[in-house]
Amino acid sequence: TAYVFVKNGIMGSIQFGKDVYVYLNNSPPEFLPKATVIMVSGLAGVVLARKGSKFKKITYPLGLTTVGYSVCYPAQSVVIAKVTGDKLLSASHQTYEAVRSLWAGKETVTKLQQESKPIMQEDKKGISCTKSECAVESKSFNKPESSPVESRSNEDTVPSSGELNIS
Secondary structure: OOOHHHHHHHHHHHHHHHHHHHHHHHHOOHHHHHHHHHHHHHHHHHOOOOOHHHHHHHHHHHHHHHHHHHHHHHHHHHHHHHHHHHHHHHHHHHHHHHHHHHHHHHHHHHHHHHHHHHHHHHHHHOOOOOOOHOOOOHHOOOOOOOHHHHHHOHHOEEEEEEOOOOO
């Protein structure tokens, strides 16, 4: 079974390499300039952090690559930022409740949990948004050329119900 697992992994990697090669040979005209901007911004982060701490060596390249990505793909960046922000908010609420339950007595734990239930329900309601709020209209960027945002429908960036499922 290990042989089959390794064989399937290698065959999948080979197929992925072939797919990437075909895509790069027939890439859309705006792909290579965007990829170059993202790559150069990441390399600028590596150069700026070369004599810094380990924290700098991680955050500068990641941060500048993120900035490059958000410049090239603004609509997708907004959706990713909203989803990530909602997940971080949910994780922070769970962490806060766990720490608070460790410090509180058993009697107050049940009382605090009853108080926190309406808060969590309000957070779930706050996550839902309409398609126009979640998806960034490509018209607002006033680009004369077509972009991937224009060719996609709103259903690709936002679920059809208009709510983002976080879990």
